[in-house]
Amino acid sequence: xxxxxxxxxxxxxPGGSLRLSCASSGFTFSDFWMTWVRQAPGKGLxxxxxxxPDGSVQFYVDSVRGRFTISRDNxxxxxxxxxxxxxxxxxxxxxxxxxxWGDNWGQGTPVTVSS
Amino acid sequence: DVVLTQSPLSLPVTVGQxxxxxxxxxQSLSHGDGGTFLHWFQQRPGQSPRRLxxxxxxxxxxxxxxxxxxxxxxxxxxxxxxxxxxxxxxxxCMQTTHWPGTFGQGTxxxxx
Numbered sequence: 600x601x602x603x604x605x606x607x608x609x610x611x612x613p614g615g616s617l618r619l620s621c622a623s624s625g626f627t628f629s630d631f632w633m634t635w636v637r638q639a640p641g642k643g644l645x646x647x648x649x650x651x652p653d654g655s656v657q658f659y660v661d662s663v664r665g666r667f668t669i670s671r672d673n674x675x676x677x678x679x680x681x682x683x684x685x686x687x688x689x690x691x692x693x694x695x696x697x698x699x700w701g702d703n704w705g706q707g708t709p710v711t712v713s714s
Numbered sequence: 715d716v717v718l719t720q721s722p723l724s725l726p727v728t729v730g731q732x733x734x735x736x737x738x739x740x741q742s743l744s745h746g747d748g749g750t751f752l753h754w755f756q757q758r759p760g761q762s763p764r765r766l767x768x769x770x771x772x773x774x775x776x777x778x779x780x781x782x783x784x785x786x787x788x789x790x791x792x793x794x795x796x797x798x799x800x801x802x803x804x805x806x807c808m809q810t811t812h813w814p815g816t817f818g819q820g821t822x823x824x825x826x
């Protein structure tokens with residue numbers, strides 16, 4: 600069974616940084632693209648970033664490019680999202696997802712940017 | 715970026731009756747390799763999204779056969795043959811033909 604466990608969210612001040620993690624099991628992590636999707640409170644879904652299986656290619660939505668970095672550790676079967684220069688607009692639940700097409704999703708980790 | 719427009723945004727349905735959600739794209743979602751990368755997700759209250767349909771019409775494992783997807787080019791539809799109480803939630807279409815991937819606004823399905 601595919602399992603994705605998101606962690607690392609929390610309360611951070613505007614301009615601050617946070618690193619999200621996603622631990623995986625139940626599939627060959629190194630064979631798949633991985634994706635981060637976020638959902639602001641009461642809002643819809645927004646694709647944030649994706650990374651290819653070996654980590655050499657990353658794609659970002661314009662609103663986070665240059666501030667967020669997606670990375671992975673295939674040995675640890677884990678996905679990461681390093682977030683810098685956070686703004687109030689980055690407040691959301693962050694979900695990791697298997698594949699570019701959202702095959703399976705983690706439970707989400709909440710990020711709150713507030714002073 | 716590709717804009718996906720869903721309608722309706724709210725869909726009250728009687729249990730046992732059919733339901734249909736439309737997703738229209740601002741650009742054709744037909745990829746050069748012949749595939750069309752339009753997918754449907756269900757998000758029940760308080761839960762993570764779950765994919766129901768991938769590449770227009772392929773049902774994911776464990777998804778009841780009352781769910782079906784169809785369409786091509788810029789117009790796509792998710793149909794629920796006979797709505798059950800457990801189908802309450804928000805439904806999203808998503809395209810990954812063009813980077814970045816984008817979602818529709820969501821359609822909230824509720825029971826009358």
